Amino acid sequence: MKFKREFEKYRGFIFDMDGTTYRGTRIIPKADTTVNYIKSTGRKVLFVTNKTTGTTTEYHAFLKQNGLNILETEILTATKVIKKYISNNFFDFPFFALGEDKFIEELRDEGLTYSADPLRIRIVIVTLDRTLNYEKLEIAARALETGAKFLAANIDDTCPVDNGEILDAGSTISALEKRTHRKLELHFGKPSRFMFDEAIKQIGLPANEILLLGDRIETDIKMGNLFGVDTALVQTGVKSNFADYKDIAPDYILNSIADIII
């Protein structure tokens, strides 16, 4: 086993998770041997995801079970990035989330205060929420109308699952924007600078020594393009239509992440 010649030069590899490392509940074939080989050469890996419905511990357990010899600290989620930002800047601001319990728990564990009272809420956070309902949308809307900050952990319109796609934060954001006549202020997943800066800090290498591999043009490839990191688009996740993204281009197109090794 060795690197294909063109990939030898990279000292760090950032992998998207959903659609790139696994799809639904199944690991991408040879993802394990590929990642383990990279690590055996002393190179760095980091798994970066916009997913917020599970904890880092759960994602780590899943990847370990599927044979990837990685550490929990080699996983970076949008939950981690947004909670760090809020902790550093607005620690005392009660937040409300259109998000699932595990997302809210991770923020509470950091010491942040959750509230469902529109008059108390000072930050509204949108992310994937399969428990979304009208009442929660209206709590968020009324908090936004009274001046709460309007943030998102991620802005993906849909999330790929075993049998297709499901509604994700981007769709909810557009409904709230119409409802409140306000615009989302900041988001913390790919392709944001917040996520990029945290990834670079964690992997500890300059941008030009890193390859970012992902299945989404508008998140993975766009983040690489924006911040000067080489990118490889893999075809194991969502179907991408290049015509929709004229200014975004991957450096490599691969069948899967296993294609960096021969």
Next chain:
Amino acid sequence: MKFKREFEKYRGFIFDMDGTTYRGTRIIPKADTTVNYIKSTGRKVLFVTNKTTGTTTEYHAFLKQNGLNILETEILTATKVIKKYISNNFFDFPFFALGEDKFIEELRDEGLTYSADPLRIRIVIVTLDRTLNYEKLEIAARALETGAKFLAANIDDTCPVDNGEILDAGSTISALEKRTHRKLELHFGKPSRFMFDEAIKQIGLPANEILLLGDRIETDIKMGNLFGVDTALVQTGVKSNFADYKDIAPDYILNSIADIII
């Protein structure tokens, strides 16, 4: 009591309901005497609404209780317009609705078939739904992905209520469009031709003999402008920002519908 000179010429008056005839649960002051005077002169009235959360019978009872001497047939709802269209064109198509029980019941009473099975659904209808949740959004999305028609009873982003506004069909539509990468095909409330044609048919007068009174530039006034009916914008409902609607203009601006009479 008599008409202000400029309004004498109209033979028919179309009134918006929410924000124009009443606001929340309170009738607009002098709406009763105004409407009753119009009817006493032999002129025609019609109440036209994008609301779908109640039945025509309920809206009629409310207006009667508040002193308006009108008939149930003088009320036209978006529910009535869309159910007529589906009956005439797609009677055998099972429909699913992001709508409340009363809306669904009115369509079933017409003989239309409701289904919550994405593989059976051939028409998805969006309207105001305070029982909206993630599961319903996903049923609609999966039906749209398998080719169901994408219709809306109304496209208002918000609905005015006693203490502000709440999320309405337009916000839900934008979420579904992001989720499915499809666009809404047709809608049947104001300012659509479907609603206009039905209103004209019901009031039985040529467009140039009618005045349309409403509080919403983008629905009431726009419908009048589109189809050549004079309009009066009243200021008893939503706050309108003219700058947002450069190509739409009312013929009159009134404090309330009572201002057509002195």
